[in-house]
Amino acid sequence: MPPGLDKLKHIVVLMMENRSFDHMLGSLKAVNPQVDGITNQDPYSNPDTNGNLVKPQPLAQFQGQLDPDPDHHFPAVDLQIFGGDPNRAANMQGFVKSYFNQQRDVGHSQKIMYYFKQSDLPVLTTLALEFAVFNRWFASIPGPTICNRAFAHYGTSFGRVDMNLLYVNEPFKSIYDRLINATPKHTSKLYYYDTTSSTMEITNLLQNQPELFGTYQQFLDDCQSGNLPDYTFVEPNYSDHDSDSGEEVASDQHPDHNVQAGELFIASIYQAIKNNPTLWESTALLIVYDEHGGIYDHVPPPACTPDQFTASANDTGTGMPFAFDRLGVRVPAILVSPWIQQGTVVNRVFDHASIPATITKFFLGDYSPRSPRETSADVFIEPNVPPVNPARNLLSLGVVRADCPDFDV
């Protein structure tokens, strides 16, 4: 068996907020042409409301630029993807028009096409180049945070495409429930930043199972002591607030929070794992974003296996029902492990249902019931069961790397 899979004991998922793939990692195409990003030689553009074509430019700023927060609810994302085309061909031509709707300022609307230079994001871009970057990781639905995060917890959003209260319907259990109730029992925890930031999964998990939660400080302690659970989900700090340790700056990178604060947070999660050599060799860390935040990406989302739920025309706000048969916009996703070859680029299609799919298959093997979307989702870590397909296994190195970077956190 590949030693990377044999030694793998912990999987950690860090889910950040509201940035598209091109916006954060698009610049890497100039460094590694296998990365499906953007350069100024590419023909990508969006029309503004005057009919001028606006090209993506490396002019994104850390804060103060995407204000107001770009609309990322279902109707707005529909416009972003289909550009208003009556034939509904996914052309990714509606981002500037969508952003214009919020402030009616042509110049400001063009900023939705801006992306970061590689040098602006030393943490995310280093991790993408050093480990495995996913060219085709999409949000699970073309909509906002709560329902997208639900796919990461349950493999479905139970028919919701909005931010309203989301009640879990039997029989699909959360990945945490599956693990802690399995025989033999596995361990699982969600770490939010602190009780002032809390979690986005309130209605079901926090309200009913608060014992599943720990804090960011506890995560750091658990990494240091080697007591990390089998599966860990980490949430960033969602707000600027004051704490006993002083001023806390939001680290989720949700517009208009400071992007550099998020870089520091990502680096701290990475370094906490890496600073414990035993943990480092036995952990895989997935850094992913919940949805694109209304920001430009050039890759049309593909169709997918329909979920067994349907959102009504009233629920979608577009006048059309939605069968959960199309993914959302592409988001940054990076898998970190010292068993991954430097410069790995993955072209298979994933969405957030891949998270419970992967965790379930790796730790529990066959399990049902699961949603149709989760059952059909690809996995980003192969189960440690022979035969392991070498073409699919990302933790493929025979010897653990000794050349992985450190960040000064």
Add this chain to the structure above:
Amino acid sequence: MTLITVPRPPKSAHNPDRAVSSLLKWQVEHLHQAEKRLPLRYHGEVYVNAIKTEGEAARYIHDVTEAIHTAHEDEAAQRLKRVLRRKRGRKT
């Protein structure tokens, strides 16, 4: 091994007086629904409709998250007392 410098955000990045985002408004709403299900002794005194800034939202989020944890811990402690009382009752 390469050591990479991570720039820190400026002090100006911290702004709890920023207008509350739609994400935080929804988080507040979800917590408000959860707060309604708690016994009255765990309720706070914040009028959620008056929350206008990120800092105000953060304070409410803290209070209700703590309340949920406390309510569960209190009930767990009561459950343990009941179990012990029943065990003592059987011995006598």
